[in-house]
Amino acid sequence: MNIVDRIWNSSLGKKYLMALTGGALFVFLIGHLVGNLQVFGPPDLINGYAHFLKSKPGLLWGARLGLLACVALHIASAVTLAQLNAAARPQPYATKGAYGASKASQYMLPTGVVIAAFVVYHLAHFTVLLPGVNGVGDFTKLKTVLHGEEIPDVYAMMVLGLQVPWVCVFYLIAQALLFTHLGHGLAAMFQSLGFRDHVWWPRIQCFAKAASIALLIGYSIIPVAICLRVVGSDYVERKKYDLKAANSQPAPALVAVQGKEAK
């Protein structure tokens, strides 16, 4: 029996997979947050950063495929473990059980499902740029000029996208669920991998709490600041005007002139 087989076919092996892929995704969340927080700087900062990522396709796609593999493994082990767990108690109790268990630990699967749905939406929203899902318009048309080069205007896209109230609310709900998921998951990750004893467990729990709160605050202030028009609203007002100008063919000023001439 090879090691892949051994890991996949044991309950503990799958817990190792859950923990390792969950840990990798947590590291990604930190990096992603640092990237996103640049929206609080001038527009050129995050636009330059996004352009830098896009200019390294090998790195970008390597990371994307790695993340995709982690997400797939995390979900696959979660689903198979959930099936195993459900099968282990065919007849439920009549009374309310789960004595001594935190709510977060009991609802890892539901919170995970909503987070996965959010990730799909988030990708459609800001990566694939599906016009139908954002409630604003076609984000692919947003361009800016940096160092004499025309590049996608990520700053305007984020601001326009998150100014939509229902999008902002959905983002906040997802962050709240991610917070509960991580608050339990980060600590359980160490447990599953065997890194725990009576000395380290309080420290691990403290780390899990601190890290999940930090991510909650970091990820929530972006949509909140944008939705409350604290960040970038005057920038996008100008952008909206430019966009309208670019969309109407021919340009409104020109129509006016032509109209006059026709008369």
Next chain:
Amino acid sequence: MKVTLKVWRQKNRNTPGSFKTYESPELNENMSFLEMLDVVNEALANRGEEPIAFDHDCREGICGTCSLVIDGKPHGPHKGIATCQTYMRSFKDGDEIVVEPFRAKAFPLIKDLVCDRKAFDRIQHAGGFITVRTGAAPDANSIPVPKENADLAMDAAQCIGCGACVAACKNASAMLFVSAKISHLGLMPQGQPERYKRAKAMVDQMDAEGFGACTVTGSCEAVCPKEISLDFIARMNRDYGVALLKGDPKAIKGGGAG
């Protein structure tokens, strides 16, 4: 005092069961929960009804035979004790108490409140032992054991194998039991030669029995009559991980040492 019991009654494994409600006779509040059941059964027998079947043996919290999920918690409302150490003074006069058997696929029901916990025995047989020479007792302290390890091993060895961890776990996972058994031997010098083989064999048997996986909810630790810590599950995860990486030992061809 008097209580109303809502008890799971099931003739045998193949007959569907249901809850039946019984009014208890007058009880002494210093009766243990099992003594209360004895009194109720006596009344049932006198009326010509089938008494409620339940597991019990030592009735002093050391054998691990008594079970019962009482109002949703294995071994009743208190922490760190078994059903036999739960007294009727923990309930109020006129209370309705719901009594269910331990429920898990790996603990098939036998009758009423009695379930078959032989899965635990099979896990023990798979590796819960050390292979030593029998003979005269060795000198005390001939093998040095660090005091901390001895204490931890004793904490793990307190496990009485009652199965409350399985009953409480939302996944019917047996990890607390298995980890306690793996750890109390694995912490000792005598347990080292078979440490990783033992972890692998016992976990594999646990999986084969159909127990669920661990979601680190901590319910098992909270209901354990011996308050065994989740730390031991982490220790088991560590040992099993090493066993997985090591792989099976090299097959030996021919005879042994000779």
